[in-house]
Amino acid sequence: MDFGFSEEQNLLREQVLRFMTDACPLSVVRAQNGGLPRDLWQQAADLGWLALIVPEAHGGLGLKWIDLAVVLEESGRGLSPLPILSQALAATAIGRCAGDDVKREWLPKVATGDVVFGIGLYDDPTWIDAKGVGLAGGETLTGTKPFVSDAAGATHLLLATRNGERLGLAIVDAGDAALKAQPGIDRTKPFATVSLDRVEPVAAFAMSADDLAFLTDCGAVAATLEAIGAAEAVLALTSEYAKTRIQFDNPIGKYQGVKHRLADMFIDIESFKSLAYHAAWAIDDAPHELPRAASLAKAYAADAFARIGIDGVGLHGAIGFTAEYDAQLYLKRSKWVRSAFGDADYHYRRAASLGGL
Amino acid sequence: MDFDFTPEEQAFRAEVREFLAENLPPRAERGRGFMGEWLRKVRDKRWVGFSWPEEYGGGAGSLTEQAILKEEMALAGAPPLGTSFMGLAWVGPGIIQYGTDEQKQRFIPDILDSKVNWCTGYSEPNHGSDLAAIQTKAERVGDHYVVNGQKIWTTGAPWADWIILLTRTEFDVERKHDGITCLLVPMDSPGIEVRPIENMAGDRNFAEVFFTDVQVPVSNRLGEEGKGWAVTISALANERSSIGEVTQMFAKLESLKDLVRSTNRQGRPASDDPAVRRRIGEFEAKIAAMKYNGLRYLTKQLRGEPLSSETSVNKLHRASLEIEMDDFAVELTGLAGVQLPGSDEAVDGGRWARSSLGWPSVVIGGGTPNIQRNIIAERILGLPKD
Ligand SMILES: Cc1cc2nc3c(=O)[nH]c(=O)nc-3n(C[C@H](O)[C@H](O)[C@H](O)COP(=O)(O)OP(=O)(O)OC[C@H]3O[C@@H](n4cnc5c(N)ncnc54)[C@H](O)[C@@H]3O)c2cc1C
Numbered sequence A: 001m002d003f004g005f006s007e008e009q010n011l012l013r014e015q016v017l018r019f020m021t022d023a024c025p026l027s028v029v030r031a032q033n034g035g036l037p038r039d040l041w042q043q044a045a046d047l048g049w050l051a052l053i054v055p056e057a058h059g060g061l062g063l064k065w066i067d068l069a070v071v072l073e074e075s076g077r078g079l080s081p082l083p084i085l086s087q088a089l090a091a092t093a094i095g096r097c098a099g100d101d102v103k104r105e106w107l108p109k110v111a112t113g114d115v116v117f118g119i120g121l122y123d124d125p126t127w128i129d130a131k132g133v134g135l136a137g138g139e140t141l142t143g144t145k146p147f148v149s150d151a152a153g154a155t156h157l158l159l160a161t162r163n164g165e166r167l168g169l170a171i172v173d174a175g176d177a178a179l180k181a182q183p184g185i186d187r188t189k190p191f192a193t194v195s196l197d198r199v200e201p202v203a204a205f206a207m208s209a210d211d212l213a214f215l216t217d218c219g220a221v222a223a224t225l226e227a228i229g230a231a232e233a234v235l236a237l238t239s240e241y242a243k244t245r246i247q248f249d250n251p252i253g254k255y256q257g258v259k260h261r262l263a264d265m266f267i268d269i270e271s272f273k274s275l276a277y278h279a280a281w282a283i284d285d286a287p288h289e290l291p292r293a294a295s296l297a298k299a300y301a302a303d304a305f306a307r308i309g310i311d312g313v314g315l316h317g318a319i320g321f322t323a324e325y326d327a328q329l330y331l332k333r334s335k336w337v338r339s340a341f342g343d344a345d346y347h348y349r350r351a352a353s354l355g356g357l
Numbered sequence B: 001m002d003f004d005f006t007p008e009e010q011a012f013r014a015e016v017r018e019f020l021a022e023n024l025p026p027r028a029e030r031g032r033g034f035m036g037e038w039l040r041k042v043r044d045k046r047w048v049g050f051s052w053p054e055e056y057g058g059g060a061g062s063l064t065e066q067a068i069l070k071e072e073m074a075l076a077g078a079p080p081l082g083t084s085f086m087g088l089a090w091v092g093p094g095i096i097q098y099g100t101d102e103q104k105q106r107f108i109p110d111i112l113d114s115k116v117n118w119c120t121g122y123s124e125p126n127h128g129s130d131l132a133a134i135q136t137k138a139e140r141v142g143d144h145y146v147v148n149g150q151k152i153w154t155t156g157a158p159w160a161d162w163i164i165l166l167t168r169t170e171f172d173v174e175r176k177h178d179g180i181t182c183l184l185v186p187m188d189s190p191g192i193e194v195r196p197i198e199n200m201a202g203d204r205n206f207a208e209v210f211f212t213d214v215q216v217p218v219s220n221r222l223g224e225e226g227k228g229w230a231v232t233i234s235a236l237a238n239e240r241s242s243i244g245e246v247t248q249m250f251a252k253l254e255s256l257k258d259l260v261r262s263t264n265r266q267g268r269p270a271s272d273d274p275a276v277r278r279r280i281g282e283f284e285a286k287i288a289a290m291k292y293n294g295l296r297y298l299t300k301q302l303r304g305e306p307l308s309s310e311t312s313v314n315k316l317h318r319a320s321l322e323i324e325m326d327d328f329a330v331e332l333t334g335l336a337g338v339q340l341p342g343s344d345e346a347v348d349g350g351r352w353a354r355s356s357l358g359w360p361s362v363v364i365g366g367g368t369p370n371i372q373r374n375i376i377a378e379r380i381l382g383l384p385k386d
Helices: A007-022 A027-032 A037-044 A065-077 A086-098 A100-112 A209-244 A256-285 A286-315 A318-319 A327-339 A346-354 B007-023 B034-044 B063-075 B086-098 B101-112 B230-236 B243-261 B274-302 B311-332 B334-338 B347-355 B369-380
Strands: A118-120 A141-149 A155-162 A166-172 A180-183 A191-199 A203-207 B118-121 B138-141 B144-155 B160-166 B180-186 B192-198 B204-217
Touching: A007 A065, A007 B101, A027 A327, A027 B180, A065 A086, A065 A209, A065 A256, A086 A100, A086 A118, A086 A203, A086 A209, A100 A203, A118 B347, A141 A327, A166 A191, A166 A209, A191 B347, A203 A209, A209 A256, A209 A286, A256 A286, A256 B274, A256 B311, A256 B369, A286 A318, A286 A327, A286 A346, A286 B274, A286 B369, A318 A327, B007 B034, B007 B063, B063 B243, B063 B274, B086 B101, B086 B118, B086 B160, B086 B180, B086 B230, B118 B144, B138 B160, B144 B160, B144 B180, B160 B230, B180 B204, B180 B230, B243 B274, B243 B311, B243 B347, B274 B311, B311 B334, B311 B347, B334 B347
Parallel strands: A118 A155, B118 B160
Antiparallel strands: A118 A141, A141 A191, A155 A166, A166 A203, A180 A191, B138 B144, B144 B204, B160 B180, B192 B204
């Protein structure tokens, strides 16, 4: 029994942390406009992060989601704009659903970062179900796919399709599609609406409803892992401020209205962290436990981080509301996390169902 | 990261299960002699004081096997491994850590054999959360201390044989944490008077305890004179949330789901109500968080990394669950939910109504939620003390 990270994983964590502080600090994050920061992406690729979960047979490092967890957590701490999450989901989807030819062709390029994936699963933003997939599948694709993540900087798009009851995934050359970038609250999590007019996918393969659920769970876990880092950053920023901001002759952190709220943040972060680590571990090592584990983690994190985002701004007073101050950036991320891959309501009720109710 | 247990640990789990299958009959079949026999058998196994040193009769077991033991015992709904909860939970560990050799020989075997019951004399009428400010006076006279003062909320005092007593030996101190001395006192000492207090559930488990010129031999002092605060701190740290509690809470959640399944609200199954389903999901997430928090902290301990006050996290979860789960059950079942055992209309024999009056032992005893939050904010986040 060992519910902690290995020395290698801890080294990886330090590496990501260093990258985020040196190469991708918040000043750089703020300068992004929804495209792909090419040089940073290349650095991430060179450091092997995009290859982590790609099997060795396909040019990857053959590691697990629990290794990737460390990268996501530290990326989240610095609100990394790199689409590592989408790329990892694409790798997972291809590895799980595609045939050998497709894997052989695409996975090595995913690992090197030469191919950059944007990803669109659900057309209906409030329906985590096979029925929420709208785009019609076929030899060619015609129609629009809304809510495609990280599309603007992508070379390729991985899109969920539906033909009656049959689900599929199509890989589309981004150049073949018309992209309309859509402004969202969190600029580090960009969306586009993708229009397709008789576009022939460069690859297409079937996906079962279970596969879709599995990918959604991986996405939910990934969003939660990023939220751990982000929420801890809010807590650190706000605790520091509470120690130095003086009102009524005392640091505001002396007042329990402030300090207890910060303690509650700690309790919640500790808790969804434990749930998320377990879920990330389950992806590869106990997939039968994943649905329940993912739902518990994502549900807890979605609500808790949303409050942390809000209170991180509120506990600063007016300065927290300013564009210049960083607290607002995390609040924006928390809004994305709330709904991405299913909200708290969906996941809590799903946990009840999976728990036999 | 892995959740697997070593072959030895698995074998140990199998041993515990086998033991339980053989020695734990269903509740209805447990006769009068059962408890005595049970206590003797688990004692023979050296499962009482599982992690305590062998030389004093403990099991010298590992932390992981201790977790396995607690988990299996809770899964089986087994009775406690001894009659003195406090003796096993913190008095024993405190004596092992701070006691003299003579004290260990004298007290530990009796705790392990369930021969004596202990109670804890910390809180006073004017000093609860602010425990370090206690005023019960112990004056050194020759080879005795003479104790005068009052304790309150002393759980188990009406039937305890011994009390672990926090006194003040010095009043003129800079820090109130100094000058505190911990004494081990027989409850039948002349000058001790116990007055039970009835709680809101109608039980009389805790009491006021008055001390008038009570003589306590110096050899009954635990730790150094004036250094009793350290003893107390380590004792309270031993009161941390365990894997066994999590198992019990999962079991309680299953009972709650059974209740949901068998309940109609507004003429429709409660299990169809999305709000009800969400609450069940929320409870499960909190309990699962406690479980994995606990395993993460256990891993830290196994790796020899220091634990700060993280265990307060689970204590706070437990406190809120303890209140909310019963309250939810009572609300779910309408006016039937408020019927006590004995009522023809009671739900599950009045179990939920009754336990909805029991939360203060978990929530207030051992440090209130506000105090736990102070601990986290001050010790972990480094915020100023209030
Ligand atoms: C069932 C039960 C069993 C118990 N058993 C024992 C026992 O065996 N032995 C023993 O010694 N004691 C025992 N206690 C006592 C328990 O430890 C105290 O009740 C507890 O420490 C709180 O002290 P108090 O009751 O004096 O409340 P107070 O300290 O007066 O607190 C009253 C309220 O004020 C709040 N408060 C106090 N200080 C602060 C602060 N700094 N910031 C914010 N809020 C604050 C508290 O959170 C609480 O809500 C038991 C209590 C209960 C309920």
